[in-house]
Amino acid sequence: MAPSFEPFFAAVREHLGPESVDTTPETVARYGANLLPGGDLPPSGVVYPASAEHVQAVVRLANTHGVTLWPSSTGENRGLGFKSPVRPGQVVVDLGRRMNRIVEIDETLAYAVVEPGVTYAQLYAELGRRGHKLMMDTTSGPPDGGILGNTLDKGAGYTPYFDHFGMSCGYEVVLPTGELLRTSDGGLPGSKTQHLSKYGYGPFLDGLFVQSNLGIVTRMGVWLMPRPPVIRSFFFSFPDDEDLGDIIELVRPLKMNNVVPTLIKVTSDVYAFGTEESYPFEKTAGKTPLPFEVRKELREKYGLGSWLVSGAFYGPSEEAVQPLIERMQAHFMKSGKARYISHAEAEQSRVLKIHISTFSGQPTADEQGLLWWRPGGGATWFLPATPMVGKIASEHQALSRRILSEHGFELAVEYVCGPRMSRALHILLYNRQEAEERQRAARCFLALLKAYAEAGIMVSRAPLDVQQEVMGLLETTPEVLSRLKRALDPAGILAPGKYGIE
Ligand SMILES: Cc1cc2nc3c(=O)[nH]c(=O)nc-3n(C[C@H](O)[C@H](O)[C@H](O)COP(=O)(O)OP(=O)(O)OC[C@H]3O[C@@H](n4cnc5c(N)ncnc54)[C@H](O)[C@@H]3O)c2cc1C
Known part of the structure; x- marks a missing residue:
């Protein structure tokens, strides 16, 4: 029609x-x-x-x-x-x-119910107004980004509540035919547990509405965490690109045994200083990608190495968390290459403070400085999974560096580590005003996608302009989704x- x-x-x-x-x-x-x-x-x-x-x-x-x-x-x-x-x-x-209300905050059961327009900054301000008894998880992206939209795109943060889909409970959804569906226990008239009992009764429907086109979500429950009295981050800087494999081996047991409650970030030098710097064309005679010597110079300017490891502990007092920090020092110093950076020292650095904010559930706009690393403000995310095995992470690093460099771009990546997998947040920064560079960025993205897919690695989320290609990598799934689409829409x-x- x-x-x-x-x-x-x-x-x-x-x-x-x-x-x-x-x-x-x-x-x-x-x-x-x-x-x-x-x-x-x-x-x-x-x-x-x-x-x-x-x-x-x-x-x-x-x-x-x-x-x-x-x-x-x-x-x-x-x-x-x-x-x-x-x-x-x-x-x-x-x-x-027009739909931007925090409908409810239940301080006893620690959850909020939000409309689609509620932003991270807005919920943070409201929790603050109520004395910061509860803490939300936040992304390191725009504070004006929304809790509901981010969840529906399978976005994530860094605290123990990092899994935004996992921590959401009970959706109100307008189906493409116009009916209203309430998930979890919400189908029961007068339900008192829609935002408490995540899996409800019968098949779990919430997953149909994330990264999909099967409904418009108009309301959502989100779980919150009691704010711990003390939050202390730890940082370790590692000097060389080749240290990534050892770092991943050191991080895995900390997450597997649940020693560290936050996710652990392993941030590359360009991802870190790129939040403050723009590409120094004057030092490279206009050439890209960034030569190693200039990269090293910029690292040193910010007291960084090739990799920055960060995480945080929560506790009732300074005395309670100090032994945990000391345990981290002993653990990472075993490598013989790590340099410890304390929470207090990190608070003095805009580059490092971003991580303290995200581990504290506090939105920050500072990471968006990355969008100005190259003139013309182009950015596209490549988000593969990397198994938490040092050797594999090293192979992935080499693959990414090679492909990015062949296309004239540098590796800006943050490995966000859980026990078994890290999400490798590659941000491909390019000049969107230059047609040639735009096309080169498009080719680079597809080359990364192809190389990782050939290595058996899938991405978790994809930019709009490649969503078709990414879905095309999967067998059977697209047909099943099309059948669901025809049934619901x-x-x-x-x-x-x-x-x-x-
Ligand atoms: C420097 C930087 C750092 C970033 N860090 C992070 C990070 O740490 N974690 C992270 O997850 N992301 C991150 N991002 C990516 C992104 O900016 C955020 O995920 C942002 O929160 C998403 O946008 P939004 O919340 O405004 O959602 P929207 O743009 O509103 O929506 C996102 C998606 O959900 C769909 N959608 C929205 N509302 C509905 C609805 N009601 N019903 C059905 N579908 C809907 C939309 O169609 C769209 O596909 C970062 C970006 C930058 C530039």
Whole structure:
């Protein structure tokens, strides 16, 4: 069915009010913008619902008029999509502008219920207003990013509550046919446990709504952690690129035995100093990638080595956590190469303080300095899994360095380590204003994707412009998802193509 945009927008105005639609060229351009090599993806307009009932009306009208929709909550998905839809012409449903209430905070059972527009900064401020008795997990990305949107993209943070999908409980979802579904125990009228009993009764449905196009989530429960009285980070700097294998071997038992409660970050030099510096073209005679000598000079400027290891302990007092920090010193010093950096010392450095913030559930804008490492502000995330085995991590490092360097880019990576796997956050930074560099970044991304896939390694999340290619790597899954899509969205109105699901 050919889309009829004008009658659709007129009907939305009639049902939701005149302020609920914007099709002006400036708005369309703003919502089409992203940081990816694939280019901007302008929608045909933006609608602003104020309630789940409004979302139901929009979805029903989309079915009537053959219009496709793209849900966005806060639209801060920088380096993965930002505000733009996966295909031009999809109508952005901006849930965040008018649905941005913290519906509830239960301080006894430690959870919040949020609407799509609630940002990390907003929840942090509200918890602060209530005396910081509870702590949320946060990303190291934009503080104006949203708790619900990040969870639905399988985003993650760094505290023990890092797994945002795992720590969410009970969704309210508008299905593509307009019905309202409440997951967990929410289907029971008057349910008192929708945000407590994650798996509910029967098959677990919540997973259908993450990284998918099977529903628009209008409300979500998120679990919070009692804020510990004392949070103390530890840092170790390692001098050489080759140290990565040893570091991973040292980190694995700490996570496997649950000695360290946070995830442990292993941050590369460029990822660390790139938050403060921009590419020093004057020192490289305009050449890329960054020569080793200049990289070393910049490391030294920030007191860094090739790798920065960080994590944190929580406890009732300084005295309680000090022995744990000492245990870390003894553990990492065994390598003979580590240099210890204390929490107090790290607090004096903007580069290191980012990690203290994220281990403390405090949003920070400082990591976004990375977006200006190269002029032109282009960024795209490559997010493979690396098994927690030193030898494999070393092979992955070599593979990434080679491919990035062949394309004129440097390795900016953070291995975020759990017991068995680390998520290797590669940020590919490039000049989006230069057509040649944009195309080179696109080729580089695909080369990384192919090389890792050939090594049996998948990514966890993908930028909009490659979601189709990434889904194409999987056997059987795309067909199963298409069958689910046809069953739940027979007219195909909700974000066709998102995560490669048609
Ligand atoms: C320097 C830097 C550091 C970063 N660090 C992190 C990090 O530590 N962890 C991390 O996870 N990310 C990180 N990011 C990536 C990104 O910026 C964040 O994940 C951000 O929170 C996501 O954007 P958002 O919350 O505004 O979600 P949105 O842009 O609103 O949505 C994200 C996705 O969810 C879908 N969606 C949104 N709302 C709904 C809905 N109601 N129903 C159905 N689908 C919906 C959207 O279609 C989109 O695909 C970082 C980015 C940068 C630049």
